[in-house]
Amino acid sequence: MEAYHLPVFAAGAFAFGAVIASFLNVCIWRIPRGESVVSPPSHCPKCGKRIRWWQNIPIISWLALRGRCAGCGERISARYIAIETLGGVLFLAAFVQAAWPWFLGEWPPFAMTPISLAQLPIWFLAYAGLILGAFVDLDHYWIPDRVTIGGMVLGVPLNLIAAWTMRTPLHNMKFVAVWYAAGLVLGFGGLWLLGFVFSKIFKKEAMGFGDVKLLGAVGAFFGPVAVVFTLVAAAIAGSVAGIAMIAAGRTKMGNFTPIPFGPFLALGAAVWMLWGEVFVAWYMMNLAM
Numbered sequence: 390m391e392a393y394h395l396p397v398f399a400a401g402a403f404a405f406g407a408v409i410a411s412f413l414n415v416c417i418w419r420i421p422r423g424e425s426v427v428s429p430p431s432h433c434p435k436c437g438k439r440i441r442w443w444q445n446i447p448i449i450s451w452l453a454l455r456g457r458c459a460g461c462g463e464r465i466s467a468r469y470i471a472i473e474t475l476g477g478v479l480f481l482a483a484f485v486q487a488a489w490p491w492f493l494g495e496w497p498p499f500a501m502t503p504i505s506l507a508q509l510p511i512w513f514l515a516y517a518g519l520i521l522g523a524f525v526d527l528d529h530y531w532i533p534d535r536v537t538i539g540g541m542v543l544g545v546p547l548n549l550i551a552a553w554t555m556r557t558p559l560h561n562m563k564f565v566a567v568w569y570a571a572g573l574v575l576g577f578g579g580l581w582l583l584g585f586v587f588s589k590i591f592k593k594e595a596m597g598f599g600d601v602k603l604l605g606a607v608g609a610f611f612g613p614v615a616v617v618f619t620l621v622a623a624a625i626a627g628s629v630a631g632i633a634m635i636a637a638g639r640t641k642m643g644n645f646t647p648i649p650f651g652p653f654l655a656l657g658a659a660v661w662m663l664w665g666e667v668f669v670a671w672y673m674m675n676l677a678m
């Protein structure tokens with residue numbers, strides 16, 4: 390591998406992310422409706438016309454068809470191309486985080502956290518889960534169990550596999566297991582406790598159980614520090630969005646229009662994956678006593 394191979398792999402990572410996100414678009418529509426995500430093949434929800442493979446190329450097809458069905462001209466939401474682009478950009482970013490130190494021996498650009506090549510599949514899988522969970526939650530106020538419980542179950546073993554492929558010594562493997570299990574317990578237990586206390590004080594359900602499981606999954610994937618970071622970032626982003634909605638007249642103070650919290654948790658987790666450890670290091674250097 391030479392440094393000049395990097396753009397080819399980078400383009401591949403973007404394309405891979407866009408293809409995965411294209412499939413996630415199908416999942417976001419079908420999973421809440423209890424439909425299979427593999428059959429029948431993609432079709433226009435209005436005219437039922439089968440979408441051919443050349444009409445199903447991420448990003449490009451949407452642009453070529455100008456966001457309309459080739460059969461009936463029905464508008465196809467811009468969210469499809471937005472999610473495909475998001476998937477491409479996030480996978481590209483993860484690739485850069487892993488490949489930059491590997492190929493160039495330098496820190497990744499934009500102050501992103503360096504990750505090992507063994508962690509790259511974990512980053513890809515997490516982004517796919519976060520996109521799926523966030524957009525289903527936006528539409529239906531509900532996060533699929535295959536994202537949340539799936540993440541809680543897979544997080545610790547995946548981190549152990551990544552550590553093992555990095556030839557981590559056995560006593561360090563035990564630390565890896567304890568660290569990510571602690572993340573799972575802190576994420577799940579911590580948010581459950583917060584929700585429980587809130588519901589006792591305000592006599593109102595504050596948090597969906599889906600959010601509790603999602604933060605548990607974040608902990609199992611990224612550890613206890615990521616749990617704290619994600620929750621704080623999500624709370625800040627949620628407050629900003631809430632204030633913006635009040636300012637825009639979309640909702641009134643005290644008149645609880647429910648805003649799903651899952652998308653903000655997903656956003657917080659994504660920010661952690663990109664910059665979290667660099668931020669923590671900077672914080673320890675500058676602000677912690």
Ligand SMILES: [Zn+2]
Pocket residue numbers: 433434435436437438458459460461462463
């Ligand atoms: Zn159509």
